Amino acid sequence: MNSVEQLGKGLVGALIVDEAEKPDFDEDLVLCMKNWHIKDDGSFTALTTPQNAFRMGTPGRVMTINGEIHPTYNVPAGGAIRVRFLNVDNTVMYQINSTDPAAQIIAIDGNPIAQPIALTEHSIGPGMRLDLGVIAPNKVGEMVTFKHKGKPMVTIKTVASQLKDRSLPKLPLNPIPAPDLDNAETIKFAFEWNANITPIEKDGEVSYNFWTMNRRSWEGMSKGHIPDPLATLERGKTYIFELSNLTQYHHPIHIHGHTFTVLKSNKKDITPFHTDTVLLDQNETVLAALVADNPGRWMYHCHIIEHLKTGFMSFVEVT
DSSP states (O other): OOHHHHHHTTOOOOOOOOOSSOOOOSEEEEEEEEEEOBOTTSOBOOSOOHHHHTTTOOOOSEEEETTBSSOEEEEETTOEEEEEEEEOOSSOOEEEEESOTTOEEEEETTEEEEEEEEOSOEEEOTTOEEEEEEEOOSSTTOEEEEEETTEEEEEEEEEOOSOOSOOOOOOOOOOOOOOOGGGOEEEEEEEEEOOOOSOBOTTSOBOOOOEEETTBOOOOOBTTBOOOOSEEEOTTOEEEEEEEEOSSSOEEEEESSOOEEEEEESSSOOOOEEESEEEEOTTOEEEEEEEOOSOEEEEEEESSHHHHHTTOEEEEEEO
16 A cells, blocks of 8 residues: 555545535536646656655646546536535645636535635645535626636536526535533644654664654554554543644644634634644644544544655544
8 A cells, every 4th residue: 555656646536425405506516636747748757755755745747627637617607506626636735716706615625614705715735625606607608717826727618508596505514513612621733844854764774754743753553553642532522732833834634533623823814614624834823623522543644645654644542
């Protein structure tokens, strides 16, 4: 098993769980964003290099949506369109904006938000998701383009329909347990750069451990050996994770089996929202509340695959 290679060469995709009562959208587009590490002849370039792994990661050369370069999808004129962006790349941070100033953010990482907000620009790291709501132009042949850093990624184009005067359906909220902030315990997590460039071990092998969580790089596991958890949580209790990115790179911090309620940042204004992945900017500290309602051992890591493979991985245990 090799995550860098298998995910990098395309073993990625979307799993959609519909709402109990499916919202009445006229079109539902699922768009997987990925940069491919390929040469002009189609052969693969290096999926990772140590020099890039201890920085932002190794980017690909060809940006695609569902495996195509800047595809166009037909949508009914005047229709209510749900656009689901999924970042299935190993490394790239996408910064999404639109030529439609009325495009609305309706869900973040699979969690609908109570009050949709206008899309200006929204960043999503590897493994993160973004749902947008768009009312398609009424005129046939009109187009709306979604971009990454000003570069077109995907376009929707209107075709004839009988739809008019449509509004965006409201998504039902997920049943996320409300955190008990008054009785929450705060746990601090520091995400740091090891700064040891390819250290040599006693056996002469090179150690590619560049990243640490609370000064620990992932020790690995084997039969009969599971490292200690980064934190042990009591089932049903609320915790506030103080997530401090002490590096000069972005890190999407992901937890399995649970959902964060993001409360506060030291770098930007936050309207509390639910997510399973918190994108930490350079030198940013975020407070995120979590109800430990799911017992077991849960992966807790950076979602940049090269960072995960070079130390930025651990787990928390809910007893």
